[in-house]
Amino acid sequence: MKKKLSSMASSFIFFFVLCFTLCLAGNVSYDSRSLIINGERNLLISAAIHYPRSVPAMWPELIKTAKEGGVDVIETYVFWNVHQPTSPSEYHFDGRFDLVKFVKIVQQAGMYLILRIGPFVAAEWNFGGIPVWLHYVNGTVFRTDNYNFKVENEYGYYEGDYGEGGKRYAAWAAQMAVSQNTGVPWIMCQQFDAPPSVINTCNSFYCDQFKPIFPDKPKIWTENWPGWFQTFGAPNPHRPAEDVAFSVARFFQKGGSVQNYYMYHGGTNFGRTAGGPFITTSYDYEAPIDEYGLPRLPKWGHLKELHKAIKLCEHVLLKSKPLNLSLGPSQEADVYADASGGCVAFLANIDDKNDKIVEFRNVSYHLPAWSVSILPDCKNVVYNTAKKSFSAAQGVTSQTALVEMVPDNLRPEKASKALKWEVFAEKAGVWQEPDFIKNGFVDHINTTKDTTDYLWYTTSMVVGENEEFLKKGSHPVLLIESKGHALHAFVNQELQGSASGNGTHPPFKFENPISLKAGKNEIALLSMTVGLQNAGSFYEWVGAGLTSVKIKGFNNDTIDLSSYNWTYKIGLQGEKLGIYKPDGVNSVNWAATSEPPKMQPLTWYKAILDPPAGNEPVGLDMLHMGKGIAWLNGEEIGRYWPRKSSVHEKCVKECDYRGKFMPDKCFTGCGQPTQRCFQRVDRVADPQILEILDPVDLKLFVNLKPIDSAQRPLYHVPRSWFKPSGNLLVIFEEKGGDPTKITFSRRKMSSICALIAEDYPLADRKALQEAGSKNSNNKAPVHLKCPQNTHLSAVKFASFGTPTGKCGSYSEGECHDPNSISVVEKACLNKSECTVELTEENFDKGLCPDFTRKLAVEAVCS
Numbered sequence: 001m002k003k004k005l006s007s008m009a010s011s012f013i014f015f016f017v018l019c020f021t022l023c024l025a026g027n028v029s030y031d032s033r034s035l036i037i038n039g040e041r042n043l044l045i046s047a048a049i050h051y052p053r054s055v056p057a058m059w060p061e062l063i064k065t066a067k068e069g070g071v072d073v074i075e076t077y078v079f080w081n082v083h084q085p086t087s088p089s090e091y092h093f094d095g096r097f098d099l100v101k102f103v104k105i106v107q108q109a110g111m112y113l114i115l116r117i118g119p120f121v122a123a124e125w126n127f128g129g130i131p132v133w134l135h136y137v138n139g140t141v142f143r144t145d146n147y148n149f150k151v152e153n154e155y156g157y158y159e160g161d162y163g164e165g166g167k168r169y170a171a172w173a174a175q176m177a178v179s180q181n182t183g184v185p186w187i188m189c190q191q192f193d194a195p196p197s198v199i200n201t202c203n204s205f206y207c208d209q210f211k212p213i214f215p216d217k218p219k220i221w222t223e224n225w226p227g228w229f230q231t232f233g234a235p236n237p238h239r240p241a242e243d244v245a246f247s248v249a250r251f252f253q254k255g256g257s258v259q260n261y262y263m264y265h266g267g268t269n270f271g272r273t274a275g276g277p278f279i280t281t282s283y284d285y286e287a288p289i290d291e292y293g294l295p296r297l298p299k300w301g302h303l304k305e306l307h308k309a310i311k312l313c314e315h316v317l318l319k320s321k322p323l324n325l326s327l328g329p330s331q332e333a334d335v336y337a338d339a340s341g342g343c344v345a346f347l348a349n350i351d352d353k354n355d356k357i358v359e360f361r362n363v364s365y366h367l368p369a370w371s372v373s374i375l376p377d378c379k380n381v382v383y384n385t386a387k388k389s390f391s392a393a394q395g396v397t398s399q400t401a402l403v404e405m406v407p408d409n410l411r412p413e414k415a416s417k418a419l420k421w422e423v424f425a426e427k428a429g430v431w432q433e434p435d436f437i438k439n440g441f442v443d444h445i446n447t448t449k450d451t452t453d454y455l456w457y458t459t460s461m462v463v464g465e466n467e468e469f470l471k472k473g474s475h476p477v478l479l480i481e482s483k484g485h486a487l488h489a490f491v492n493q494e495l496q497g498s499a500s501g502n503g504t505h506p507p508f509k510f511e512n513p514i515s516l517k518a519g520k521n522e523i524a525l526l527s528m529t530v531g532l533q534n535a536g537s538f539y540e541w542v543g544a545g546l547t548s549v550k551i552k553g554f555n556n557d558t559i560d561l562s563s564y565n566w567t568y569k570i571g572l573q574g575e576k577l578g579i580y581k582p583d584g585v586n587s588v589n590w591a592a593t594s595e596p597p598k599m600q601p602l603t604w605y606k607a608i609l610d611p612p613a614g615n616e617p618v619g620l621d622m623l624h625m626g627k628g629i630a631w632l633n634g635e636e637i638g639r640y641w642p643r644k645s646s647v648h649e650k651c652v653k654e655c656d657y658r659g660k661f662m663p664d665k666c667f668t669g670c671g672q673p674t675q676r677c678f679q680r681v682d683r684v685a686d687p688q689i690l691e692i693l694d695p696v697d698l699k700l701f702v703n704l705k706p707i708d709s710a711q712r713p714l715y716h717v718p719r720s721w722f723k724p725s726g727n728l729l730v731i732f733e734e735k736g737g738d739p740t741k742i743t744f745s746r747r748k749m750s751s752i753c754a755l756i757a758e759d760y761p762l763a764d765r766k767a768l769q770e771a772g773s774k775n776s777n778n779k780a781p782v783h784l785k786c787p788q789n790t791h792l793s794a795v796k797f798a799s800f801g802t803p804t805g806k807c808g809s810y811s812e813g814e815c816h817d818p819n820s821i822s823v824v825e826k827a828c829l830n831k832s833e834c835t836v837e838l839t840e841e842n843f844d845k846g847l848c849p850d851f852t853r854k855l856a857v858e859a860v861c862s
């Protein structure tokens with residue numbers, strides 16, 4: 001399973017240099033306990049943010065949000081194929097590819113950087129980050145001891161497949177890296193025979209049991225996957241925040257020193273950068289910062305509190321050796337005590353079902369199932385990984401939020417009244433001159449060399465007048481076999497049907513009745529790639545495209561067209577002329593129509609727009625379109641495809657954080673388009689799309705129905721791509737859709753919420769005090785913080801007492817302090833952040849002593 005998992009797993013990188021931005025001044029070394037930077041030991045929290053998966057305008061805020069989340073280090077791959085896409089003599093380091101600018105922003109934030117140089121990166125990135133042209137440099141074999149190819153990542157599981165060449169190659173890679181004398185240590189991840197000159201590291205959902213090969217190396221976790229990537233046609237995987245926190249706490253409990261979230265901000269696979277096949281344009285990854293750049297609450301906040309708790313322990317953890325003791329059959333403590341009297345304890349309950357009361361140093365502690373409590377003084381719990389909204393003794397208050405995608409109709413340019421769509425029809429088959437004619441089939445990737453997704457395979461056949469099906473009005477059946485990835489079949493310019501493989505099985509068969517006429521018939525088959533293979537052994541040899549074409553239902557049975565002459569055309573005319581770019585858009589005659597054609601295949605649409613109102617991040621809603629590519633002002637938004645997953649997949653209503661996580665443990669969205677967001681239909685008259693950020697809480701939104709209108713496939717369009725006016729939106733639709741239904745949506749944090757509870761009813765306090773409990777009833781405050789540049793403008797709900805419900809749907813319980821709203825307003829109104837103490841000065845002293853009292857707040861920022 002482990003092997004399978006890793007081959008599915010995200011980025012497998014084998015190799016990366018720890019290049020701290022303090023490089024110039026810094027001296028980075030290590031010993032068995034930790035990295036040592038300028039003589040100081042550190043426990044490091046690292047966050048993967050890939051520069052080409054967002055835009056420069058987002059970078060400062062992403063990095064700031066990571067820093068606020070308690071992150072010390074930003075980690076990124078270097079993506080070779082965006083820097084040299086077409087040939088070795090061409091370089092691109094501008095816009096999203098400006099690595100130097102990205103690194104400087106990290107430096108300015110006072111953070112460290114881990115650079116994973118690749119060039120092979122996997123990373124769910126097209127062709128694993130290697131430019132496709134390298135495959136066609138004579139004599140190149142990837143991932144082995146080959147003169148043209150000496151770069152690697154996450155190689156351990158594949159090395160054996162390459163025999164002796166693999167072994168030599170791994171040794172060479174380490175030797176090459178170390179000989180660069182960069183002054184910082186080198187790491188190989190998932191490398192089981194790493195030489196002593198480099199540090200081997202762990203990539204997994206859990207790495208607490210990981211041990212480096214050599215005892216002088218620190219324990220480093222290069223990829224902790226806080227969610228998972230998605231493939232078109234699959235349901236949506238979720239990893240609960242409690243389990244992510246559990247894995248991190250366990251890692252530091254067991255002597256870990258550097259932990260990196262892969263991803264902390266996943267972002268977007270813009271254009272055709274998605275790997276595959278079939279990886280979605282969204283690379284959200286359910287990461288602590290969402291695709292649009294907003295903190296994902298409560299995940300981001302829950303991990304921030306965890307990082308704070310770990311930092312409280314850092315000094316003692318780095319200065320002492322742990323002593324482990326059993327607290328029960330599945331409960332254990334690790335205690336770190338230093339010479340100066342400092343003491344840190346981690347109490348873990350690995351039982352995946354039952355909570356447990358444990359006794360530690362004569363005090364009882366309640367440990368929820370599958371959780372770790374952190375005690376920076378060996379007495380008081382400052383954090384428990386399973387307690388999200390509720391507080392432990394000292395209180396962990398994680399703010400939650402409601403994020404809505406507010407629909408915003410496409411706005412025509414100020415001058416004109418109605419939005420005007422113009423269209424350009426792409427021909428089915430060869431446009432202008434054919435590229436070549438060949439008997440039989442060529443490999444798709446060998447032919448396009450990935451300069452485009454599209455390759456036309458065309459031929460013609462003559463149908464005799466005496467064919468029975470002509471008389472009966474019946475239909476012969478077209479049978480196609482393809483290595484992948486997708487296909488639209490046209491006969492005489494009419495779309496007959498489509499087919500595609502899936503993420504686990506790219507090859508597919510097409511079988512569809514077709515309309516043929518007597519005489520000559522033009523057969524035009526549009527073969528498509530949907531992201532090239534990005535990982536595995538010998539992955540560069542995986543092909544795509546047609547292998548067999550037959551038609552059955554003739555008088556003489558089946559005709560095999562496979563050995564016919566086929567005429568080939570690479571790409572689309574609109575692509576070739578660059579009609580999606582401002583400087584190419586006028587190279588064809590666009591037809592202006594009052595009503596654009598709907599459900600018409602092979603159609604280019606364009607419109608000139610004003611940007612959506614406000615300054616929130618923007619999504620493009622493509623629910624009513626079929627499949628294709630979208631651009632704004634020449635920037636590639638990416639592939640869109642509202643492809644649905646099977647209703648027969650195993651989806652869950654509730655996501656149980658307890659127990660070992662696997663990507664298929666907690667699926668939602670069965671039977672819905674993979675790339676989509678949820679709609680909430682209860683609230684106001686004007687239906688708004690609301691998405692609760694943490695899917696774990698979805699169950700609590702009783703009104704959140706997976707109804708048809710909820711399936712809104714949204715594609716991120718960075719704000720910075722918009723001009724104040726005159727924006728060119730271009731869509732290429734392959735199989736047919738309704739462009740009049742395309743809308744933008746603004747991603748808005750509509751409410752922020754917090755809920756905190758006391759640990760036990762007031763009435764129990766005395767009894768507990770008499771029993772000598774050191775647990776004092778919770779006095780942790782409620783903390784609210786508005787998104788950047790906004791202030792708390794209204795308190796929608798506040799109740800001290802026994803409120804029920806969740807963010808967006810709180811209601812007062814039987815016990816309610818009527819002053820709650822005014823207390824919160826007084827503390828918070830017009831502030832960007834505020835704190836409300838749960839003190840008896842603020843709230844009714846004697847209120848419902850027999851209940852565990854809570855304070856719930858929902859507020860609006862603007």
Ligand SMILES: *[C@@H]1O[C@H](CO)[C@@H](O)[C@H](O)[C@H]1NC(C)=O
Nearest residue numbers: 027028029030036038039040
């Ligand atoms: C770097 O630090 C290590 C360990 O702290 C020390 O042994 C070494 O001399 C230092 N090197 C430089 C160039 O300062």
Ligand SMILES: *[C@@H]1O[C@H](CO)[C@@H](O)[C@H](O)[C@H]1NC(C)=O
Nearest residue numbers: 135136137138139140141148
């Ligand atoms: C590629 O290399 C082989 C073996 O060295 C040689 O025979 C062949 O001609 C080369 N092909 C090209 C296109 O350079």
Ligand SMILES: *[C@@H]1O[C@H](CO)[C@@H](O)[C@H](O)[C@H]1NC(C)=O
Nearest residue numbers: 323324325326327331332333
């Ligand atoms: C302590 O850790 C060691 C090494 O992992 C393990 O073998 C042992 O069982 C642990 N002891 C307890 C009491 O958990």
Ligand SMILES: *[C@@H]1O[C@H](CO)[C@@H](O)[C@H](O)[C@H]1NC(C)=O
Nearest residue numbers: 359360361362363364378379
């Ligand atoms: C726990 O209680 C026992 C018995 O009362 C006592 O001997 C021991 O010192 C206590 N341990 C700690 C850590 O307080």
Ligand SMILES: *[C@@H]1O[C@H](CO)[C@@H](O)[C@H](O)[C@H]1NC(C)=O
Nearest residue numbers: 233234501502503504505646
């Ligand atoms: C992918 O396609 C294969 C072959 O058609 C099929 O057996 C498999 O169930 C499909 N998997 C998914 C997740 O749809």
Ligand SMILES: *[C@@H]1O[C@H](CO)[C@@H](O)[C@H](O)[C@H]1NC(C)=O
Nearest residue numbers: 442443445446541542543544
């Ligand atoms: C692509 O072309 C190369 C060189 O002609 C050939 O070796 C390889 O098998 C082809 N790939 C596929 C998938 O057909």
Ligand SMILES: *[C@@H]1O[C@H](CO)[C@@H](O)[C@H](O)[C@H]1NC(C)=O
Nearest residue numbers: 464465466467554555556557
């Ligand atoms: C059917 O096949 C026979 C024998 O191969 C051939 O003589 C005949 O012309 C074919 N008929 C048609 C309609 O293609």
Ligand SMILES: *[C@@H]1O[C@H](CO)[C@@H](O)[C@H](O)[C@H]1NC(C)=O
Nearest residue numbers: 436437438439563564565566
């Ligand atoms: C197939 O194409 C080749 C090369 O263009 C040509 O010589 C041949 O005549 C064609 N065959 C048929 C049956 O059209």
Ligand SMILES: *[C@@H]1O[C@H](CO)[C@@H](O)[C@H](O)[C@H]1NC(C)=O
Nearest residue numbers: 793825826827828829830831
């Ligand atoms: C908040 O700001 C508004 C508008 O600036 C002002 O009218 C209101 O009095 C302020 N409220 C408080 C509590 O400061």
